[in-house]
Amino acid sequence: MWCLGFGNISLSINFTGTLDFEPAPVTSFSHRLIYLPQAKDGPVAVMYEFNVDSARAPAFMEVMKHVRMIHLRNGAFTWRLHEDLTRHNTFRIEMLVPSWTQHTLQQERMTKAEKAIIDQANAFHLGGGPIEERIFLCVNKELGSHRRTMSSHPSTTPFSPLNLGTQEVTAPSAE
Numbered sequence: 001m002w003c004l005g006f007g008n009i010s011l012s013i014n015f016t017g018t019l020d021f022e023p024a025p026v027t028s029f030s031h032r033l034i035y036l037p038q039a040k041d042g043p044v045a046v047m048y049e050f051n052v053d054s055a056r057a058p059a060f061m062e063v064m065k066h067v068r069m070i071h072l073r074n075g076a077f078t079w080r081l082h083e084d085l086t087r088h089n090t091f092r093i094e095m096l097v098p099s100w101t102q103h104t105l106q107q108e109r110m111t112k113a114e115k116a117i118i119d120q121a122n123a124f125h126l127g128g129g130p131i132e133e134r135i136f137l138c139v140n141k142e143l144g145s146h147r148r149t150m151s152s153h154p155s156t157t158p159f160s161p162l163n164l165g166t167q168e169v170t171a172p173s174a175e
Contacts (some may be wrong), residue, residue: 037137042099043077045136050091053127060091060124067121071095074109075102089126103135 037044054061061081070078076095084090097103109120151167 033135039099039101040099041137041161042102043096043138044098044100044103045138046076046093046095046097046103047132047134047136048093049132049134050121050124052089052091052124053126054089057089059087060121063117063124064091064093065119066117067093070110070114070117071106074106074114076106100137 012062050060064081068081071079071093075097077098079093079095082092082094098108124133
């Protein structure tokens with residue numbers, strides 16, 4: 001513990017002792033994909049839509065601060081919360097992850113404590129159905145290319161995901 005000269009206030013920098021890093025169980029995807037992207041395909045945009053009681057909106061916003069940090073810690077490189085201007089009490093989370101692999105790894109990285117916070121956020125959702133989840137694959141790189149048509153969409157990556165681009169190393173010549 002550090003003791004500061006401001007009225008002898010004790011502050012501890014050992015906050016990690018109370019963190020629970022036990023991984024949460026990974027569940028299967030709850031959505032049906034038109035096709036399965038290749039590992040390096042991306043970026044991937046993930047959106048969740050919530051309908052929230054306006055009386056609970058301040059508490060929802062407070063929980064969303066934690067949800068944002070969870071998603072950023074687990075691989076998202078951008079995260080936004082939007083309020084729908086055409087429908088009352090409707091909010092949308094939009095996040096981007098670098099690749100399909102990173103999207104799937106997000107589930108594996110989540111701890112039980114983080115999953116509890118996500119569940120707390122999901123509890124704000126009103127309505128009879130689950131929170132709407134939508135997944136989009138960026139296809140900007142396809143705009144300049146005529147090599148692929150929409151009917152042949154097995155991948156936006158022209159090589160196997162296991163081909164990591166290894167280089168051949170040759171031994172130096174003994175001259």
